[in-house]
Amino acid sequence: MKKTLLILAHPHLQKSIRNKLIAEELATENNVEIRDLTGLYPDYNINVAEEQKKMVEADIIVFQYPLYWYNVPPILKLWIDEVFTYGFAFGKGNYQLEGKKIVVSCTIGSKEDIYPAETLEKIFFPFQGLADYCKMDYFAEVISFGEVHVPGEPKSGLENSAKKHAEKLRHLLRSVT
Numbered sequence: 001m002k003k004t005l006l007i008l009a010h011p012h013l014q015k016s017i018r019n020k021l022i023a024e025e026l027a028t029e030n031n032v033e034i035r036d037l038t039g040l041y042p043d044y045n046i047n048v049a050e051e052q053k054k055m056v057e058a059d060i061i062v063f064q065y066p067l068y069w070y071n072v073p074p075i076l077k078l079w080i081d082e083v084f085t086y087g088f089a090f091g092k093g094n095y096q097l098e099g100k101k102i103v104v105s106c107t108i109g110s111k112e113d114i115y116p117a118e119t120l121e122k123i124f125f126p127f128q129g130l131a132d133y134c135k136m137d138y139f140a141e142v143i144s145f146g147e148v149h150v151p152g153e154p155k156s157g158l159e160n161s162a163k164k165h166a167e168k169l170r171h172l173l174r175s176v177t
């Protein structure tokens with residue numbers, strides 16, 4: 001597998017069912033490094049130089065996150081704003097991430113039928129725009145739907161959905177040559 005950086009952005013990983021399980025499954029792969037942003041930066045003080053170094057070393061960057069109000073959780077937005085800087089990711093003829101693949105891996109709380117393709121396209125457009133702007137390769141999306149877990153109810157449906165999601169992502173990453 002190509003060197004992969006999985007940017008895990010979940011504000012409450014201890015309460016997560018799906019993103020936690022997906023990250024645990026992918027952590028067993030060779031060549032996948034997980035960056036748990038909330039664990040690394042509980043005070044949101046991102047080490048930009050370190051994050052840029054990790055990006056430069058990777059071939060594939062996976063954004064792993066739960067959909068929050070049709071958007072990314074705040075730690076991921078901040079991470080993107082701070083890490084994709086002028087003179088590093090774009091501008092001054094410097095495109096240090098050029099050619100690297102972006103994979104969006106998102107868990108969605110609601111059922112699939114309320115997310116037609118046009119809506120999904122709008123939701124993920126910012127990643128497409130980011131990739132284009134930085135001459136990166138917007139490679140794929142892995143999305144899974146579900147239902148918000150009701151505390152006290154069994155978790156097995158969500159766990160199965162997360163396992164299937166992890167399998168799809170694993171397969172996709174292994175397919176990159």
Ligand SMILES: Cc1cc2nc3c(=O)[nH]c(=O)nc-3n(C[C@H](O)[C@H](O)[C@H](O)COP(=O)(O)O)c2cc1C
Nearest residue numbers: 016017018019020066067068069070107108109110
């Ligand atoms: C603040 C917040 C906003 C959310 N917004 C959405 C949303 O816009 N659409 C949706 O389908 N689910 C939404 N959800 C549900 C989450 O996407 C869902 O619970 C999450 O993907 C499950 O992953 P986890 O088990 O790792 O937490 C939201 C949840 C929270 C806490």
